[in-house]
Amino acid sequence: MRHQTVRKDPKTITRTNSVQRQPATPSSGHRIIDLQRSIGNQATQRLINSSLIQARRVSVNNHQSAQPQRIQRVVEVRPPGRGGASAFDRRDELIARMNAVSAATDFSLDGRVIRFDDRAGGVANSFEQQMRALITRGAVLPMLLITSARRVGGAPLLLDSFDFGFVDLDDLLASDDLSFQLNLIHLLTERASTRNYARRFGSAFPNPEFLRGHRVGIDAEAELLRDAIGDPTIRFNYEEERPNGTLVVAFRSDEGYRVFHVFRRAGRAERHGDIFVQTRDRRRLTVEQLRAERAAAAPAAPAPPGAPGPNLP
Numbered sequence: 651m652r653h654q655t656v657r658k659d660p661k662t663i664t665r666t667n668s669v670q671r672q673p674a675t676p677s678s679g680h681r682i683i684d685l686q687r688s689i690g691n692q693a694t695q696r697l698i699n700s701s702l703i704q705a706r707r708v709s710v711n712n713h714q715s716a717q718p719q720r721i722q723r724v725v726e727v728r729p730p731g732r733g734g735a736s737a738f739d740r741r742d743e744l745i746a747r748m749n750a751v752s753a754a755t756d757f758s759l760d761g762r763v764i765r766f767d768d769r770a771g772g773v774a775n776s777f778e779q780q781m782r783a784l785i786t787r788g789a790v791l792p793m794l795l796i797t798s799a800r801r802v803g804g805a806p807l808l809l810d811s812f813d814f815g816f817v818d819l820d821d822l823l824a825s826d827d828l829s830f831q832l833n834l835i836h837l838l839t840e841r842a843s844t845r846n847y848a849r850r851f852g853s854a855f856p857n858p859e860f861l862r863g864h865r866v867g868i869d870a871e872a873e874l875l876r877d878a879i880g881d882p883t884i885r886f887n888y889e890e891e892r893p894n895g896t897l898v899v900a901f902r903s904d905e906g907y908r909v910f911h912v913f914r915r916a917g918r919a920e921r922h923g924d925i926f927v928q929t930r931d932r933r934r935l936t937v938e939q940l941r942a943e944r945a946a947a948a949p950a951a952p953a954p955p956g957a958p959g960p961n962l963p
Contacts, residue, residue: 725784725791725838726762730816735800737819744795744819748834751827752778776877777831780870784838790848791841793817798921808897808913808921810837812860815851821921828878828937829923832911835874836867843867868899875901875909879941884909906930907940 729738741759748757754772758765766782774782784791793810798820802811810817822833840863841847844855868886876884883904890898897913907929915921927935935943 724789725764725781726793727759727764728762728792728794728815730794730796730800733800735797737795737797740819741795743823747823747830748781751831754778755782757781776874777835780835780839780874784835784842787842789842791838792848792851793838795819806921809833809923812837812840812863813851813854815841821923824922826922826924828925829911832871832874832925833923835870839870840864840867871899871911872901879903879909879937880944881905905944909937 727738727741727744729736741762745757745759745764749755752769752772752775754769754774755778756767756769758767764785766778766785792815794815794817796807796816796818798806798818800807800816800818802814802816807816807818807821809821817837822830825833841851843863843866844850844859868889872884872886876882881903884901885903887900887902887908889900892898895915899911901909901911903909907927909925909927911923911925913921913923925937927937927940929935929940
């Protein structure tokens with residue numbers, strides 16, 4: 651989602667040195683995508699040559715030859731293999747957080763596979779609806795769970811590595827509830843939009859392909875925000891890295907406010923996401939405060955036909 655390597659051509663990895671704002675139309679070479687694709691060629695080659703990747707390829711090939719007609723519909727968690735810093739034994743924490751932010755869905759693990767059931771009495775929000783769609787689509791979407799102590803290409807990740815399938819559970823769980831939902835939906839949507847992702851992760855994806863998936867993930871975030879706030883005009887605005895290393899993804903409403911998804915470093919390795927709103931008059935609000943203000947400003951609903959009128963003197 652947030653970490654991949656910008657490529658000008660298949661053999662050359664370049665990085666820009668300036669901090670640039672990325673507008674709603676993405677293009678290669680900007681700083682935020684440089685950060686998102688921060689894994690170098692040497693790290694890529696080491697993982698490609700590792701027994702982890704070779705074993706994964708053999709396993710996938712054997713499964714496909716045994717069941718060539720079967721369509722798998724799987725979102726699954728996996729251990730990261732060699733390199734240490736596995737968070738696979740904490741996978742239940744991921745499921746618990748998913749259930750905590752859901753109103754009408756109970757998520758569970760069937761071995762390594764994430765399943766869901768209806769929860770009585772609730773109405774599914776956008777996070778639940780999108781997760782259900784991802785779980786039941788015709789694709790295998792792996793998440794190799796790591797802690798923030800894991801280094802890839804000599805550096806810590808921000809949330810995940812698209813190329814290698816890693817997901818930093820510490821970053822996910824340290825984020826606030828809405829950020830957690832946006833992050834999980836983004837990284838899974840990004841992988842789901844990439845052809846044969848489960849067969850190909852572990853090597854470097856072409857940058858245009860990553861950028862397409864990244865934009866689909868951003869669109870999924872915007873959809874979730876529209877549902878969470880109740881404003882159908884919310885759309886992606888820009889993303890940038892600030893001079894202090896803070897990463898910002900901004901969304902804009904036609905009502906004049908912006909929603910900022912901000913990633914700050916909580917410790918030496920962990921980086922968490924937070925959401926806040928800046929109004930047209932530059933007040934800073936939580937999403938809950940914005941919803942309350944919008945509800946208070948909304949016109950009263952008309953009385954249904956036949957309803958008694960007001961008591962007049």
